[in-house]
Amino acid sequence: MRRSLSAALAAGALAALTLSACVPSTPEAGGGGDAERLTIATTTDVVNFNPLVGNSRTDSWVTNLMYPHLTQIDAEGQRIPYLATEWGYNEDGTEATVTIRDDMTWTDGEPVTADDVVFTINAVAEEQFGVVAGLITALESAEAVSDTEVRFNLSRPDGTFLDSVGFWMPIVPEHVFSQAESVQEFANDSDWVSAGPYVLTEADRGQRYVMERVENFPLAPEGTPAVDEVVFQIYPDVNTEVLALRNGEVDVIGNVLPPSTAVSLQDAEGIELAQVPSLGWAHLQYNMEREPLDDVRVRRALAHSVDYEAIREVALQGFAESTGGSTLTPTLTEWYDDSIQEYPYDPAEARRLLEEAGVTDLSLDMIYDQADANISRWAPLVRDSAAEAGITINLQGLERNTYISHADERDFDIYAGSWAVMDNPPANFALAFGTDGFINYANVSDPELDALIQEANEALTVEEALEPTQEAARIIHDQVYDNVLYVETFNIAYSSDWTGFQPVPSELLGIVHPLSLSQVRPAG
Amino acid sequence: MNPSPAAEVATAADELTSSSRTWRAFRRNPLGMGSAVLLLALILVALAAPLIAEYPRGYGHEILSPPSAAHWFGTDDVGQDVFAQVVWGTRISMTIGLAAALLAIVIGLLVGVLAAYFRALDTLLGIVIDLFLSLPVLPLMILIAALAGPSVTTLVVVIAIFSWPEVARLVRSAAMAIVPLPYVSAAKVIGGSPWWIMRRHVLPGVAPVVAISVVLTTSRAVLSEAGLSFLGLGDPNTWSWGTILHRAQQSGSLATAWWSTLFPSLAILLLVVATTLVSVAYNDARNPRTR
Numbered sequence: 001m002r003r004s005l006s007a008a009l010a011a012g013a014l015a016a017l018t019l020s021a022c023v024p025s026t027p028e029a030g031g032g033g034d035a036e037r038l039t040i041a042t043t044t045d046v047v048n049f050n051p052l053v054g055n056s057r058t059d060s061w062v063t064n065l066m067y068p069h070l071t072q073i074d075a076e077g078q079r080i081p082y083l084a085t086e087w088g089y090n091e092d093g094t095e096a097t098v099t100i101r102d103d104m105t106w107t108d109g110e111p112v113t114a115d116d117v118v119f120t121i122n123a124v125a126e127e128q129f130g131v132v133a134g135l136i137t138a139l140e141s142a143e144a145v146s147d148t149e150v151r152f153n154l155s156r157p158d159g160t161f162l163d164s165v166g167f168w169m170p171i172v173p174e175h176v177f178s179q180a181e182s183v184q185e186f187a188n189d190s191d192w193v194s195a196g197p198y199v200l201t202e203a204d205r206g207q208r209y210v211m212e213r214v215e216n217f218p219l220a221p222e223g224t225p226a227v228d229e230v231v232f233q234i235y236p237d238v239n240t241e242v243l244a245l246r247n248g249e250v251d252v253i254g255n256v257l258p259p260s261t262a263v264s265l266q267d268a269e270g271i272e273l274a275q276v277p278s279l280g281w282a283h284l285q286y287n288m289e290r291e292p293l294d295d296v297r298v299r300r301a302l303a304h305s306v307d308y309e310a311i312r313e314v315a316l317q318g319f320a321e322s323t324g325g326s327t328l329t330p331t332l333t334e335w336y337d338d339s340i341q342e343y344p345y346d347p348a349e350a351r352r353l354l355e356e357a358g359v360t361d362l363s364l365d366m367i368y369d370q371a372d373a374n375i376s377r378w379a380p381l382v383r384d385s386a387a388e389a390g391i392t393i394n395l396q397g398l399e400r401n402t403y404i405s406h407a408d409e410r411d412f413d414i415y416a417g418s419w420a421v422m423d424n425p426p427a428n429f430a431l432a433f434g435t436d437g438f439i440n441y442a443n444v445s446d447p448e449l450d451a452l453i454q455e456a457n458e459a460l461t462v463e464e465a466l467e468p469t470q471e472a473a474r475i476i477h478d479q480v481y482d483n484v485l486y487v488e489t490f491n492i493a494y495s496s497d498w499t500g501f502q503p504v505p506s507e508l509l510g511i512v513h514p515l516s517l518s519q520v521r522p523a524g
Numbered sequence: 525m526n527p528s529p530a531a532e533v534a535t536a537a538d539e540l541t542s543s544s545r546t547w548r549a550f551r552r553n554p555l556g557m558g559s560a561v562l563l564l565a566l567i568l569v570a571l572a573a574p575l576i577a578e579y580p581r582g583y584g585h586e587i588l589s590p591p592s593a594a595h596w597f598g599t600d601d602v603g604q605d606v607f608a609q610v611v612w613g614t615r616i617s618m619t620i621g622l623a624a625a626l627l628a629i630v631i632g633l634l635v636g637v638l639a640a641y642f643r644a645l646d647t648l649l650g651i652v653i654d655l656f657l658s659l660p661v662l663p664l665m666i667l668i669a670a671l672a673g674p675s676v677t678t679l680v681v682v683i684a685i686f687s688w689p690e691v692a693r694l695v696r697s698a699a700m701a702i703v704p705l706p707y708v709s710a711a712k713v714i715g716g717s718p719w720w721i722m723r724r725h726v727l728p729g730v731a732p733v734v735a736i737s738v739v740l741t742t743s744r745a746v747l748s749e750a751g752l753s754f755l756g757l758g759d760p761n762t763w764s765w766g767t768i769l770h771r772a773q774q775s776g777s778l779a780t781a782w783w784s785t786l787f788p789s790l791a792i793l794l795l796v797v798a799t800t801l802v803s804v805a806y807n808d809a810r811n812p813r814t815r
Contacts (some may be wrong), residue, residue: 075815239778260588260601261776314602370674370756373774377602379760384582397760399670 010112035522037229038498040512041241041250045205045234047523048146049188051170052120052130059233060134061254061512062209063170063231066194068112070098071166072515077279077332077423077505082219082514083112083195087166087459093157098150103218106173106193114144118176121165123183130184134438135427137165142204153261160427167423171195197225197518208233222517226500230517245271252494256507258373259317259370262491274492277331280419281323281507282374284366284382284483287413287444292359299480301353302414303343305389308383312486315378327432328425328473329487331505334462335425337470340477350389363392364413367406370397374488375416382416407441415441418488421506425469426456434482444481499523536674542588549809553614555694556805559798566795570615580763588781598783600768601775609768610787616764618795620679627684628741629734637722637730639692640699653696655688665748676759683748691737695730702729732810736803743799750792765792 042061046087048054051063070084098166104112121142124132138158145151154161176193180186192200197220198211209232210231213225220226233250242261244250244269247251257265257273265271286293286302293299303325312320323329325342355360366382368375378395384394393414398406406412419439422428428452431437435445452472476482486523492510494501500520509516550556569576584603591598597606639649665682672678703726711721746765753760753766758770765788772784807814808814 203537237773238776241774242776242779258774258776261780264588264777264780310583314587317587370760372774376756376760376771376774380581381583381602383761395760397674397756399757402670402673 035227037231038227039231039233039250040252040254040518041235041244042232043235044253050186058379060508065198065211065514066196067170067172068195069170073504075504082251087162094154094320095462096152096162100148102148104195106195107199107214108174108193113147114150116171116174117150118142118144120172132169152397157458160424160457163424164339164427175450182300196514198230206234215519225518226521251498254512256490257493259319265493270496272494272496274501274503274511276490276503276510277505278488279331279421281329281487282418282485286417289393289412289443290413296479297353297357298359301350303480303483304346304350305386305391307345307385308342308485311378312383315381319489322338322483323487324474325477325484327482327484331487347389365396366411366414367396367398367403367417368416369400371400379416410443421508426465429472430457433476442481449475466492497523541809546809549815550805553805556803559801562798564572564616569611570618573611573615576612580604580608584716588777591783597787601777606784606787609763610791612763613765613768616762617746617749620749621742622684623680624745625738625741628687629691629738631688633695635692636695637699637726639696639721651687653692661686669752674757674759679749683745687741694733694737698733699726702726736807739799739803743796746795
């Protein structure tokens, strides 16, 4: 009976969607701050409408507005409720439980239940795809205890499990996604069903993506988002996006602004800048499989040969914060350790260390993504300051895919890049610095560090995990397993016709996330 | 077309060699001369870059400042002097342009002359030339440059690979007109080897075409280099005009800092216009009908 009812409802929703698609779309109004439409500029298309697979910025922005996560983060990077209202572990850390809201429904009328959560995580665990798969290696099984309670059985104590799943895993509707043979291959490119603040109704590749308000979104201030329609409009690059914002064609530039653009827009009339810190960091990694980079003195010499202040003040125009060289960044206030100090820029000390290590005429290749505007700007500064210390660095600005394959194959001397989102230090350290870690680009293999990272991962609370994590960060800094340059402060531009955005860390979320867009409203 | 003045000129210039006659006609063309002077000036800038401006490196404290007495072309988004970048860019842009053009000319000359001399090869080489001419050049250049990794050598080779067919076709048609001439047949009859005939009789015949090709291919190569560098496929360890444009575009300061793109663009424009005018003037001067 329930099945046929849902089928009827789905058919009804389908008919409604088809009908609304027939209605001629309203002419391009954009801007103006009316409650009818908020236009967001972006530079990329939605590549994948399946939220479990997609990974471009626009993919996440659009699908995040439709598929709820268990938790979201606040301005300090801490987890706050979204679909989940409570979460925790049992005593020995082998069971994680989550209680979810009972008042959320999919736009086709089906309630969002614990079954959807179980279905999603099981699909990811069975088919092993996307970001989430790598974060749930401890998962043994998941079960719905009731409509609003989920229990995850873990094969080992894993205190990072709920944080990671809560942050990364979008919950998809079982009744829609289960129709496909493989969830991973489900395209989800029409008749979208949403439990977020907006639902996608129209997708014009290369043009725009139109999302309509969902009437019942309990997390919105009055139970309904204030804006009728959110439109993602595609522009070729950030220069044209800025022109469009100046002309009032768009209300928000989703992409973060390059620092020099941010400076030029700081005093622009009618334009506001929201500043959010990155959840990741920009860094240099030295390939320890290659001589003489396996010698810590050489790595320290390299660390002393970087003019960090110049990179932050000139290349980033001051929109960057020092972490003290630590991999625990000030963005995540509860983890930050301010006792770690950056290696001072000191070419003389670098020369002395090199001499001590018996290395002369050091010449290294540094790879980076030439399309990354910030790194392309500071890579020459790294080269020029290293030259002061007698170190030759050859820049290899590569096309993005070539760069990624070089990084994956650990085919470089120096890797210059940045992590976008490092939301949970113990889990991230295991990936980035654990022996055989997936993104352990520097080829770190340090038993002491591995033990600390494991201890931190098994701890069930931040308080317990803090000590081993901070000790791990000290070793990483001391051994220069990673040379952290800065945490970027992102500038996101929007029209002053709007107010109520909720900025949170990372360029992935910024001000274009469900909580923010369900609260935004015309100013004045 | 009264034949008598032409005959007069011919008699007056009888003692002069053909090249000095060309030179005399060229000198009378103000556009050609002006362009030649401009080209020489650019070459001079390229050679004397270290004397003109300090190599742009590191960073400066005046960021995106408009042109002034201290910075003639303003500064870019890390405070480097755009004038210095343009001066040093001249060097790399022209080096890549010339090197790519020479490589393209060598290949084009070889293929063109072979095709014209050996009729059996003509069909095959003709197809190869046509094939290369019909390729989508820019996407392929981008692909190869991206795969091979950015360096000056990569740029030279990539540009040359896609520039030689035009040279080959020009050379082939010029050589086709020479090969059937009686003196070539005579050379064959007296037993000259094909290699010797090609070197001695065919090559000098196509030299004027080649001279123009060198200039035009160079300017096209400079344009290609600027295009590739603008797309981020340039060598990040050197400065070229395209690299300056690329960095300006990437910094997001295109709309506000016009000076960061105007001057390198002007440099490219000047070079392309000058080379085109020089080759047109040379062609006119060489041709007795347009002299």
